[in-house]
Amino acid sequence: MNNILNNIEKIKKLDSKSMLGSLELLSSQVEEVFGCAKNLKIPANYKRVKNIVVLGMGGSTLGAHILKSVFFDKLKAPIEIVNGYHVPEYVDKNSFVVVSSYSGTTEEPIFAMKEAMKRKAKLAIITSGGDLAKISSASKIPGLIFSTNNNPCGSPRMGLGYSIVGQMVLFAKAGLIKLSSEDIENIVAVLKKYNNEFGASNLDKNLAKQMAQNLFGRSILYVGAEHLSGSAHAAANQTNENAKRFAGYFIIPELNHHLMEGMFYPESNKNSLGFILLESSLYDSRIQKRFDITKKVLDKNEIKYWSYTAQEKDKVSQACELLVFGSYVSYYGALLQGIDPTAIPFVDFFKEQLKK
Secondary structure: OOHHHHOHHHHHHHOOOOHHHHHHOHHHHHHHHHHHOOOOOOOHHHHHOOEEEEEOOHHHHHHHHHHHHHOOOOOOOOEEEEOOOOOOOOOOOOEEEEEEEOOOOOHHHHHHHHHHHHOOOEEEEEEOOHHHHHHHHHOOOOEEEOOOOOOOOOOHHHOHHHHHHHHHHHHHHOOOOOOOHHHHHHHHHHHHHHHHHHOOOOOOOOHHHHHHHHHOOOEEEEEEEHHHHHHHHHHHHHHHHHOOOOEEEEEEOHHHHOHHHOOOOOOOHHHHEEEEEEEOOOOOHHHHHHHHHHHHHHHHOOOEEEEEEOOOOOHHHHHHHHHHHHHHHHHHHHHHHOOOOOOOHHHHHHHHHHHO
16 A cells, blocks of 8 residues: 555645545535534425426536436436537426536636527526526526535535535425435445545554555456446546546446447557446345446456445435545546645636637
8 A cells, every 4th residue: 555545644744635534524515514504495386397407517507417327216307417508409487407517617618508598498506606606596497505614625626515405405395306314324324434434544444545556557447237327427527537547438338339349459448547446235136137247347357446335325425425436536546646636727728718
């Protein structure tokens, strides 16, 4: 084990913006956003929508991806996540459109929201402030406005307690899913439990630290399924931004229909790729069998892989468990590389270029 992962003093020196603080406060983000939502009123007619669209970019829609996969078998209306400037043609007065932007200034969802407004869609906003908070107030659009007190590093991707549970609360208040205060208490407890298990202060048998060490120097492909599909997506995104590492995700059973033939070349794959298989006893038995056979195919291609099997007993809890695990793996990957995990120089460069 690289000694920096067990040296809090070295970690804090490298982690100049305190991403570790944001990770440790994930459960506090959940408690805060739930408190902010207590007085939020959403009109009763939102319950009768025919379709759901979530607008947002990057970390601001990771919550929607997790919600979509966890509540897949409970949502009574189809949901689409839009990462762009326009809403689908079908959006109208019977659509529930959630506009998600951590900063409240992201141009793509704001532009798309204006299209949705013209079509009389039923809107809701989740943000920490900015233009969206002003629009919520001025246009009387239901808005879940949270502070950023429990995200000291300031990165939207590390404010997922706000985003994920905030969007769950919006859906619940709109009558589209069921979510009780007991459910929130359980989410908080799970996040705290796995923060203790994977956090920097745990120096003994820390699976997140071990996984980061295993993956050092490799491009990473997360593999999930069913209710953990969104978790695989979130882990890959965080690996890109935190560890500055090439990462992506694939979903079983879809990957079994094409990726099986895509690993032989280039031959450097044997030394450069690392798969993380996110497994669960809650998967359909046919999915579990596919994971087992996928491992055999990886072995035949001499591709390295590691499994993480979710320990919790329900879908929401497993998604929260994997959120903490993936976040810490990406964080430790940055530390092992000797880089500050919060800085995103190329994203900042890109935004500066867009303004010209």
